[in-house]
Amino acid sequence: MKNLLFLLESGSLLPYNSSKLLHSKVLFMVLIITILIGCTPSAPTPETGPTQTAVIAGETATEVPAAIAAQVKSTIVPFRFVVPTPGAEPVTGWRPPLYPVPWAVSAYDHFYFARPIGADNVNWPLAEYRYGGVFFANVVHTGVDIDANEGTEILAAGPGTVISADWGLYTEVPGNTSDPYGQAVVIHHDFGYKGQALYTVYAHMSEIIAVVGQHVETGDVLGLVGDTGATTGPHLHFEVRLGDKTFYRTYNPELWMAPPQGWGVLVGRITDDKGDLLRQYPVDVRPMPSGVPLRKVLTYAMGAANGDPYYQENLVLSDLPEGLYKINFDYKEKKQQFWVNIYPGQITYFTFTDKDGFQIALPPVPTLDFLPRTATPTRTPKPK
Numbered sequence: 267m268k269n270l271l272f273l274l275e276s277g278s279l280l281p282y283n284s285s286k287l288l289h290s291k292v293l294f295m296v297l298i299i300t301i302l303i304g305c306t307p308s309a310p311t312p313e314t315g316p317t318q319t320a321v322i323a324g325e326t327a328t329e330v331p332a333a334i335a336a337q338v339k340s341t342i343v344p345f346r347f348v349v350p351t352p353g354a355e356p357v358t359g360w361r362p363p364l365y366p367v368p369w370a371v372s373a374y375d376h377f378y379f380a381r382p383i384g385a386d387n388v389n390w391p392l393a394e395y396r397y398g399g400v401f402f403a404n405v406v407h408t409g410v411d412i413d414a415n416e417g418t419e420i421l422a423a424g425p426g427t428v429i430s431a432d433w434g435l436y437t438e439v440p441g442n443t444s445d446p447y448g449q450a451v452v453i454h455h456d457f458g459y460k461g462q463a464l465y466t467v468y469a470h471m472s473e474i475i476a477v478v479g480q481h482v483e484t485g486d487v488l489g490l491v492g493d494t495g496a497t498t499g500p501h502l503h504f505e506v507r508l509g510d511k512t513f514y515r516t517y518n519p520e521l522w523m524a525p526p527q528g529w530g531v532l533v534g535r536i537t538d539d540k541g542d543l544l545r546q547y548p549v550d551v552r553p554m555p556s557g558v559p560l561r562k563v564l565t566y567a568m569g570a571a572n573g574d575p576y577y578q579e580n581l582v583l584s585d586l587p588e589g590l591y592k593i594n595f596d597y598k599e600k601k602q603q604f605w606v607n608i609y610p611g612q613i614t615y616f617t618f619t620d621k622d623g624f625q626i627a628l629p630p631v632p633t634l635d636f637l638p639r640t641a642t643p644t645r646t647p648k649p650k
């Protein structure tokens with residue numbers, strides 16, 4: 267039982283996947299999947315609205331019912347690999363230089379990180395394996411994957427202290443060579459966000475160069491791209507964790523990595539007639555007139571994917587050149603469409619609800635729970 271709790275709190279696996287990859291260590295992953303299926307409901311699920319931001323700061327305990335523990339011991343479910351819908355995002359060979367970090371145009375933006383792969387390589391997330399996707403069984407992807415050749419240098423996304431550099435990140439068993447993260451490094455950053463600690467995770471390294479306790483600056487080499495852990499092909503799995511370094515506190519790295527200059531990010535919150543987030547909903551994003559190919563994106567799946575404390579989104583599409591885009595998807599057998607502008611270095615935020623359809627709006631201001639824990643001057647009431 268103790269071990270199980272350990273597993274649950276240490277994070278799930280990043281189901282690695284890529285069209286050219288198949289998983290190894292299937293048994294181990296099946297165990298993890300089983301755990302996740304059993305325990306997902308007790309995980310923090312900030313998906314019911316902005317008031318849920320308290321979850322980020324909260325001390326949500328993860329209880330494991332005895333029945334689930336027993337199930338984990340005795341059940342081996344058939345392994346099922348679901349091939350993801352092929353993404354339509356093309357790989358172009360060039361993007362402008364990134365905005366300097368930290369980059370934040372609005373008060374709650376937080377493009378605090380540089381990209382963990384240098385600009386002389388592909389350094390943007392694989393379209394098919396975005397944050398919040400489900401690529402097999404019920405395991406939600408808790409990071410982004412950046413395609414890179416074995417041996418490519420992996421760079422610190424921001425300054426901080428290396429707090430883990432070994433096999434065994436997931437299982438918390440140092441040196442465990444069957445850990446799904448493979449050889450991985452975790453940085454505890456020098457800065458946080460709204461009073462909460464920030465961490466980044468770099469997984470599947472062929473070689474770790476950083477050492478625990480080392481202070482690194484943005485761009486310092488942490489290790490080399492590899493295919494250790496639950497993958498059979500080289501790539502970097504990159505995560506951002508906020509408030510706590512566990513798996514349940516991951517957030518979409520596409521909201522944390524600075525965009526290329528002149529490019530922006532589309533963020534959306536799409537809900538149904540009950541106000542619930544639409545899950546794994548296919549959405550097309552088409553540039554107008556055209557110059558950039560059609561992008562297809564799925565909204566987050568149910569499970570370990572968290573909406574941003576501020577945006578509470580279930581869709582993010584980064585690296586969009588500025589310009590006009592048409593968003594469309596089918597809802598209740600009707601084609602829904604809407605046009606949005608993407609601005610350089612900014613987030614364009616939209617919502618879709620059953621009642622109001624599409625709206626462009628600023629997200630609601632975070633609740634008090636999410637504000638920094640510092641004394642804020644308040645207006646002194648005027649004596650009457």
Ligand SMILES: [Zn+2]
Pocket residue numbers: 280281282283407409410411502503504
């Ligand atoms: Zn991954």
